Amino acid sequence: MLGHCLCRAIAFEVDGPAQACVVCHCESCRRQCSAPMTAYIGVLDSQWRWLCKPPRIFNSSPGVERTFCDNCGSPLSFRSKNMSGVMHFFSAAMEEPEKFAPTLHVAFEEKLPWLQLADGLPTRVGPDYTKNRTGERALVQPAFCLFSRA
Ligand SMILES: [Zn+2]
Numbered sequence: 001m002l003g004h005c006l007c008r009a010i011a012f013e014v015d016g017p018a019q020a021c022v023v024c025h026c027e028s029c030r031r032q033c034s035a036p037m038t039a040y041i042g043v044l045d046s047q048w049r050w051l052c053k054p055p056r057i058f059n060s061s062p063g064v065e066r067t068f069c070d071n072c073g074s075p076l077s078f079r080s081k082n083m084s085g086v087m088h089f090f091s092a093a094m095e096e097p098e099k100f101a102p103t104l105h106v107a108f109e110e111k112l113p114w115l116q117l118a119d120g121l122p123t124r125v126g127p128d129y130t131k132n133r134t135g136e137r138a139l140v141q142p143a144f145c146l147f148s149r150a
């Protein structure tokens, strides 16, 4: 599965399937994407790669890396130490975003009040979809330190 930025200077490849497809309402994602919400997929670190050159990295907070194309400005991904071993690519950067229908809303407590949704999907508080309601890791396996792999 391929993805790329608006100008195609940055391209990446993901080995399927995605670990998760979620919609995030957190302020950091909203501001990075200049959008009222964003959808992203979770991919294990061994299952993706940049194809040409890597994008620019912005650290939005300690332990959080957000990437973008330094030519066209498209946001591409984020990753967090709190969800180590997993990369998140914005679904709209995929070549076939229609294939990545979300199944969950995260950080729903930060949803903009004028945004009305009727998709019937479950919601959860906080950004970490990998933990279930009791705090146990649910969808992806604990992996190595976030920054131990390039
Ligand atoms: Zn670009």
Ligand SMILES: [Zn+2]
Binding pocket: 024, 025, 026, 027, 028, 029, 030, 107, 127
């Ligand atoms: Zn977010």
